Amino acid sequence: MPTNEELLLLDLWVSPFSTRVKIALAEKGLSYKTQEEDVLGGKSDLLLKSNPLYAKVPVLLHNGKPVVESTNIVYYIDETWPSPQLLPACSYGKSTARFWADFIDKKVFDAGRNIWQSKGEELEAAKNEFIDILKKLEGAMGDKDYFGGDKFGFVDVILIGLTTWFYAYEKYGGFKIEKECPKFAAWVNRCKERDSVAKNYIDPERTHEFVGLLRKMHGVE
Amino acid sequence: MPTNEELLLLDLWVSPFSTRVKIALAEKGLSYKTQEEDVLGGKSDLLLKSNPLYAKVPVLLHNGKPVVESTNIVYYIDETWPSPQLLPACSYGKSTARFWADFIDKKVFDAGRNIWQSKGEELEAAKNEFIDILKKLEGAMGDKDYFGGDKFGFVDVILIGLTTWFYAYEKYGGFKIEKECPKFAAWVNRCKERDSVAKNYIDPERTHEFVGLLRKMHGVE
Structure with missing residues (x-):
C-alpha cells in the first residue's frame, strides 16, 4: 500500500x-x-x-x-488490493462464494441470538435451527479444507469472525459443536491456525461474558 | 454470446x-x-x-x-458478460452500489408486504416506513438521473424490478408515490423509457390483482 x-x-x-x-x-x-x-x-x-x-x-x-x-x-x-485474492477468479466461483456469504449473513448471527435470548422449548428449537444451519454449511464445504477449496478465502473470512461468539451459544444452548458438527469444528480449528485469524480472534471467554451481560439487559436471566 | x-x-x-x-x-x-x-x-x-x-x-x-x-x-x-458494465468500474463505486443494492434487498419488498398485509394503525405505520425508505433512496440518488450517475446501472436494475408492485402498495396503502416522492416517481418513469425495462415491466394492474389474491389468502380481506 x-x-x-x-x-x-x-x-x-x-x-x-x-x-x-x-x-x-x-x-x-x-x-x-x-x-x-x-x-x-x-x-x-x-x-x-x-x-x-x-x-x-x-x-x-x-x-x-x-x-x-x-x-x-x-x-x-x-x-x-487484489493480491492475494480472497474471491475465486472465475465468475461462477464468485457467484457461489457470494451465495454462501449471503446465506451466512442472513442466518448465522440471528440464529445465535435466538439461542441466547431463549429458554425452554424455544431454546430447543433455536438450538436445532442453529445446528441445521451449521450442517448446511458443512454440506457446502463438502470434503474441501475451506469453502472455496484448498485455500482460505472469501467465505471463510465472512464466517470465521462469527464463530468467536459460538462458545457463548454452546454454553447457553447446552450443546457442543464438536459433537454435533465435527467437520465444522475441524474447519474452525484449521482457520485458527492462520496468523490472520489467530491474532484477531476474540477470546471466547470474553464474548461469553459479554453475551451474559446482553442476556441480563434483555431480561433473559 | x-x-x-x-x-x-x-x-x-x-x-x-x-x-x-x-x-x-x-x-x-x-x-x-x-x-x-x-x-x-x-x-x-x-x-x-x-x-x-x-x-x-x-x-x-x-x-x-x-x-x-x-x-x-x-x-x-x-x-x-461485462459489456456494457452495470457496476461502476472503480472499487469505491462498486462498494457504494453494493451498499444500496443491499439496503434495497433488506428493506423495500418487506416494507411493501407490511402495507398490503396491514389495516388501520398498522397500515399507517407501514405506509410511513415505506415512504421513509423511498426518501432515503431519493437521497442516495441526489441530483443524478440514475443511482450511479448519468447512466442506467446496477442499483437501477436491482430497484426498478421491485417497483412493478408499487401500484398495489399505493392502492392498498392509500397514497401516491408521485405526490410523496416526486423525484422517485420521475426516476421510475425515466427507467421505463428504456427498452430493457419497458419490455419486461409487469403490468401494474396484474400485480395489483395478484396482491389482492395474496391478501385474501392471508385473511386481510
Missing part, C-alpha cells in the same frame, strides 16, 4: 463483524489504525457521519472515504 | 425479482429461454434441484449450472 494511503477502522472489540474486516486486512498485509467505539456510551460523531443509515461498526475509512457493512468492506478490500 | 452457450431462466411472471434478472439480460443483449413455474401448483423438479436451500425463482441456468438469488444473478451476468 502506498505510504500516503490511510486506513482507519471504526471498531468494537466484541464485534464479530469487525473481526471479519480485521482478518481480511491481515490477509492482505495492510496496516491500519483503529478507533474503538464505546459499547455503552454514545456513538462517535465520526461513526454517525460515516454510517448515517445504520450507525454501526465496522466502518473502514480509506483516505477518509467510508465503506460500511462488513461483508461489503471485505469485498472492497479484496477488489482494491 | 457464443452460440453453444445456453441460458435458461426459471421464472414466475409476477416475480419482481425475476424482473430484475430479465432487465439485466436485456441490457446485455443476451437471449435466453424461460421455464415458467406454476404459482399455485408444486415447484418443478428443476427448481428444487437447482435451488435446494430456498426453492425460489429466479434461477438462471448457464449451460446447466445454476446461479440463484436475483441480486447474485445480476452480479453474475455483469461479471460474465
Whole structure:
C-alpha cells in the first residue's frame, strides 16, 4: 500500500463483524489504525457521519472515504488490493462464494441470538435451527479444507469472525459443536491456525461474558 | 454470446425479482429461454434441484449450472458478460452500489408486504416506513438521473424490478408515490423509457390483482 494511503477502522472489540474486516486486512498485509467505539456510551460523531443509515461498526475509512457493512468492506478490500485474492477468479466461483456469504449473513448471527435470548422449548428449537444451519454449511464445504477449496478465502473470512461468539451459544444452548458438527469444528480449528485469524480472534471467554451481560439487559436471566 | 452457450431462466411472471434478472439480460443483449413455474401448483423438479436451500425463482441456468438469488444473478451476468458494465468500474463505486443494492434487498419488498398485509394503525405505520425508505433512496440518488450517475446501472436494475408492485402498495396503502416522492416517481418513469425495462415491466394492474389474491389468502380481506 502506498505510504500516503490511510486506513482507519471504526471498531468494537466484541464485534464479530469487525473481526471479519480485521482478518481480511491481515490477509492482505495492510496496516491500519483503529478507533474503538464505546459499547455503552454514545456513538462517535465520526461513526454517525460515516454510517448515517445504520450507525454501526465496522466502518473502514480509506483516505477518509467510508465503506460500511462488513461483508461489503471485505469485498472492497479484496477488489482494491487484489493480491492475494480472497474471491475465486472465475465468475461462477464468485457467484457461489457470494451465495454462501449471503446465506451466512442472513442466518448465522440471528440464529445465535435466538439461542441466547431463549429458554425452554424455544431454546430447543433455536438450538436445532442453529445446528441445521451449521450442517448446511458443512454440506457446502463438502470434503474441501475451506469453502472455496484448498485455500482460505472469501467465505471463510465472512464466517470465521462469527464463530468467536459460538462458545457463548454452546454454553447457553447446552450443546457442543464438536459433537454435533465435527467437520465444522475441524474447519474452525484449521482457520485458527492462520496468523490472520489467530491474532484477531476474540477470546471466547470474553464474548461469553459479554453475551451474559446482553442476556441480563434483555431480561433473559 | 457464443452460440453453444445456453441460458435458461426459471421464472414466475409476477416475480419482481425475476424482473430484475430479465432487465439485466436485456441490457446485455443476451437471449435466453424461460421455464415458467406454476404459482399455485408444486415447484418443478428443476427448481428444487437447482435451488435446494430456498426453492425460489429466479434461477438462471448457464449451460446447466445454476446461479440463484436475483441480486447474485445480476452480479453474475455483469461479471460474465461485462459489456456494457452495470457496476461502476472503480472499487469505491462498486462498494457504494453494493451498499444500496443491499439496503434495497433488506428493506423495500418487506416494507411493501407490511402495507398490503396491514389495516388501520398498522397500515399507517407501514405506509410511513415505506415512504421513509423511498426518501432515503431519493437521497442516495441526489441530483443524478440514475443511482450511479448519468447512466442506467446496477442499483437501477436491482430497484426498478421491485417497483412493478408499487401500484398495489399505493392502492392498498392509500397514497401516491408521485405526490410523496416526486423525484422517485420521475426516476421510475425515466427507467421505463428504456427498452430493457419497458419490455419486461409487469403490468401494474396484474400485480395489483395478484396482491389482492395474496391478501385474501392471508385473511386481510
